Amino acid sequence: MKTTTKLSWKSLVALTICLTMLLVSACSNQASEGSNEKDSSGAYKDKLKISVASTINLKDGELDNKFHQYWMDKFNLEWDYNYVEWDSWGEKLRLWINSGDLPDVAAWNYIHGDAMNYIDQGLLYKFPDDWKERWPNVAAAYSLTGLGDKLEELKGGTYILPRPVYYENKPADPLVNQIGVIALRKDWAEAVGFELKDVYTTSELMDYARLVKEQDPGKVGSSLVPISYNAADALTNIIMPNSEHARVESAFYKGEDGQYHWGPADQETLTGLQIMQQAYKEGLLNPEFYTWKNSEGSDNFRVSGTAAITSLGGLASYRQDVDKAMKKNLNVESDDVVHTAIVLGDDGKYRNLEQVNFWSALVFSPDISTEKFERIMDLLDYSTSKDGQMILNMGFEGEDWKYGDNNELVSLLPEGTSLEDKYPSRFEGLYLLGDDFSVINPAIKKDYRDRAVLHYQDKAKLGKEGGKLAPYDWDVQLYDSKSKNQATFDYEKEYANLILQSGDLEANWKKWVESKQSLVQPVLDELNNLK
Amino acid sequence: MKSAAIEESNGDGKGSSKIKTLLSEIWKHRMVYTLLIPGLIWLIVFAYMPMGGLSLAFKDYKANLGICGSPWVGFENFTYVFRDPAFIDAVWRTLYINIIKLFIQFPFPILVALMLNELRMRRTKKLFQTVLTFPHFLSWIIVSGVVINVLAYDGLVNSALAMMNLPTINFLGSEKMFVPMIIFTDIWKSTGWGAIIYLAAISGIDQDQFESAEIDGASRMQQMFRITLPNILPTVTIMFILSVGGLMSSGFDQIFNLANAATKNVSEVLDVYIYRITFQSATDFSFSTAVSLFRSLVNMILLLLADRVAKMMGGDGLFR
Numbered sequence: 001m002k003t004t005t006k007l008s009w010k011s012l013v014a015l016t017i018c019l020t021m022l023l024v025s026a027c028s029n030q031a032s033e034g035s036n037e038k039d040s041s042g043a044y045k046d047k048l049k050i051s052v053a054s055t056i057n058l059k060d061g062e063l064d065n066k067f068h069q070y071w072m073d074k075f076n077l078e079w080d081y082n083y084v085e086w087d088s089w090g091e092k093l094r095l096w097i098n099s100g101d102l103p104d105v106a107a108w109n110y111i112h113g114d115a116m117n118y119i120d121q122g123l124l125y126k127f128p129d130d131w132k133e134r135w136p137n138v139a140a141a142y143s144l145t146g147l148g149d150k151l152e153e154l155k156g157g158t159y160i161l162p163r164p165v166y167y168e169n170k171p172a173d174p175l176v177n178q179i180g181v182i183a184l185r186k187d188w189a190e191a192v193g194f195e196l197k198d199v200y201t202t203s204e205l206m207d208y209a210r211l212v213k214e215q216d217p218g219k220v221g222s223s224l225v226p227i228s229y230n231a232a233d234a235l236t237n238i239i240m241p242n243s244e245h246a247r248v249e250s251a252f253y254k255g256e257d258g259q260y261h262w263g264p265a266d267q268e269t270l271t272g273l274q275i276m277q278q279a280y281k282e283g284l285l286n287p288e289f290y291t292w293k294n295s296e297g298s299d300n301f302r303v304s305g306t307a308a309i310t311s312l313g314g315l316a317s318y319r320q321d322v323d324k325a326m327k328k329n330l331n332v333e334s335d336d337v338v339h340t341a342i343v344l345g346d347d348g349k350y351r352n353l354e355q356v357n358f359w360s361a362l363v364f365s366p367d368i369s370t371e372k373f374e375r376i377m378d379l380l381d382y383s384t385s386k387d388g389q390m391i392l393n394m395g396f397e398g399e400d401w402k403y404g405d406n407n408e409l410v411s412l413l414p415e416g417t418s419l420e421d422k423y424p425s426r427f428e429g430l431y432l433l434g435d436d437f438s439v440i441n442p443a444i445k446k447d448y449r450d451r452a453v454l455h456y457q458d459k460a461k462l463g464k465e466g467g468k469l470a471p472y473d474w475d476v477q478l479y480d481s482k483s484k485n486q487a488t489f490d491y492e493k494e495y496a497n498l499i500l501q502s503g504d505l506e507a508n509w510k511k512w513v514e515s516k517q518s519l520v521q522p523v524l525d526e527l528n529n530l531k
Numbered sequence: 532m533k534s535a536a537i538e539e540s541n542g543d544g545k546g547s548s549k550i551k552t553l554l555s556e557i558w559k560h561r562m563v564y565t566l567l568i569p570g571l572i573w574l575i576v577f578a579y580m581p582m583g584g585l586s587l588a589f590k591d592y593k594a595n596l597g598i599c600g601s602p603w604v605g606f607e608n609f610t611y612v613f614r615d616p617a618f619i620d621a622v623w624r625t626l627y628i629n630i631i632k633l634f635i636q637f638p639f640p641i642l643v644a645l646m647l648n649e650l651r652m653r654r655t656k657k658l659f660q661t662v663l664t665f666p667h668f669l670s671w672i673i674v675s676g677v678v679i680n681v682l683a684y685d686g687l688v689n690s691a692l693a694m695m696n697l698p699t700i701n702f703l704g705s706e707k708m709f710v711p712m713i714i715f716t717d718i719w720k721s722t723g724w725g726a727i728i729y730l731a732a733i734s735g736i737d738q739d740q741f742e743s744a745e746i747d748g749a750s751r752m753q754q755m756f757r758i759t760l761p762n763i764l765p766t767v768t769i770m771f772i773l774s775v776g777g778l779m780s781s782g783f784d785q786i787f788n789l790a791n792a793a794t795k796n797v798s799e800v801l802d803v804y805i806y807r808i809t810f811q812s813a814t815d816f817s818f819s820t821a822v823s824l825f826r827s828l829v830n831m832i833l834l835l836l837a838d839r840v841a842k843m844m845g846g847d848g849l850f851r
Contacts (some may be wrong), residue, residue, distance in 0.1 A: 094814050098594050098814060098816075100594075114814060117593075117814070120593065120595075121593045121594045121595040121596070122595040123594055123595065222693075231792055286684075287684050287701060287704070288683060288684050288701075288703060288704060290704070290791055290792035290793050291679075291683075291703060291704075291791045291792075291793075482611060482815070482818075485815060486611060486615065486808075486815075486818075490807075492792075493792040493795060494795075496792035496793065497792050497793065497795045497796065500704060500792070500793045501796070515616050515617075516616075518614045518615065518616060519614070519615060519616075
């Protein structure tokens, strides 16, 4: 009897503790953890713990460095950082948003159909109506994206902050997407007698790759990869230069006849596929290029030094990364061995996507407290200001950089090092993308910055003079329907599969186009019936 | 049989006394029945309660409205499902792969169980069983990583071929080799584990039968075919029926991790299709639930059919 009483008492205590813990944990998300009240010196009185998710890989211990501490001290906050791998970015954010587990603030790869659903379902935080007056720097950058205003018209409020690519340092007009810039081995080109130019057609690049394959100027033997593209790179640098509507961003487009068309069914896409298949069959592409993920293609160029051509992209920072990687891994000066260029179609026309001035977006948890939201917005507003941009991109004045005699920016970082080396994983630049500052950032070698601007200008010039730039069609981009969502394909995989199939490519492509019609045609019909 | 059933249904008194007998039997063996409770709870929580979510297939799901609050759309999701040729292809592909698996892979655990049973040295038997069961505990991510490293262009096999001046083979990018690779790796991973159930069935065979057979001069092979196999046949039948009931489900982990763009046309089975439409394009849980429901329905029909066929052939079925 006594034993039974004892057990019951213990059980009761255990149950009470469990229930209390449950209640505490269940309520803790909603509870306010502090205010945004400031002391006489203008510092926040209360510390807030803020969860954030982004694709920047913050490793253990890196939050302790001076840079991260500066932001945490200035805004009196503690980060709960969630690293999201690039490969699972979209998938993880979808799960988080749908399950109500979104961190307080997260970088999200914007998809319009999903955005509409999420907003309708109350899965994203709605900004207060006066936010633009309260955080003017963010509002100024936001207005340049175009998307922000369009979404406000559609949804009657702000739920998403599209991230501006360019703010004050736009390199060319019209602005063309940074993709479509390749890097090739300059020393090997010279060795095989291949002319160095700023612009090549896809076939010219294949000629170079053939020469390298025949002569192996780098003496890398069986490890040689003449064109080191993964499936996504092949789409960007072989198919897109020949067909501007072959990519998902511009697959549905309004033709000259005023009707909507599906780009992958265009003859130009077949041309791109034929060139890609030829490159594969000749062994210019790696036999297993379609299994490569992320940087596996570029690693052959900058880490193992076994590739003649790789996909680079147009930002100066990308070029600087190659420089660092080559120094570290191959012990070579990249300026001696790397040449960058843009790619034309085989008909000599330049094709790419017109750059809409945003990439990805910031979204906030619908359960975020007002205090946390305001604190994050304060941080974003400061990070978008001139002072904030200088700290984000240059580090601390007097320590990492200074103004020169002519008021120009001078980096004080030791030669060969970058801010990333000193302060790794600077995720605090959550809003304004680094592309803008990279145009003027003295921490990036001037030659690289100039070259990047030249590529942008060439793209704009070639695009205007007979080129084909796929416009950003707001009607298509902002159109949302079940049919459109269903007609979303992973084009890089589809194209890779097509060129790998046995039999006649044209016949396979026609069959493939036909097989997609039951999904594509309803979208075309809907778009053509839009008012 | 018929009259007994009529008597049962008509005789209220008899029916209630049967229930009373059942309840008293349960009470009598209550300690044994208590052991069922965790399993029953698991079944209710993880198998029956989620079935409410199947209503999503007939709804336009909105997370903020919840499953109950989302509006009904009838069979609209199914019309979208059936207009996608990739779905139809995935159905056929799933059936194709699983039927091949059923006929090639199904006998392996039985063979292994029979062979292990014939081993007389206890230690050797344990060793073989451990070695054969071990792969089951490796995740498909690890197994596929090993397979990819072994079969890649610069992998173990191709390097060996190259060393012998033989032409290298594109194992991973070959549509023809994909299904054999799936089957081979699945046999390697699951045979040992699958044999456990048959070993359990074998251990339940009355040893007197073997002793009598030995006295009668039956060889080991004869004992295997005349005693062991017939005795485990009910287990084999049930396992076969269950396998038929899973014909529309393929091992997602295995195929997802071993597939690539080159093998897309032979590797996008229903599970991979469902994953793709759920997570790789715009999220539509109603649509993917409709596909899952269709798959479960076909699985159930196949299971009932197999059960019926097994009974028609004089064997035991799942449902008596």
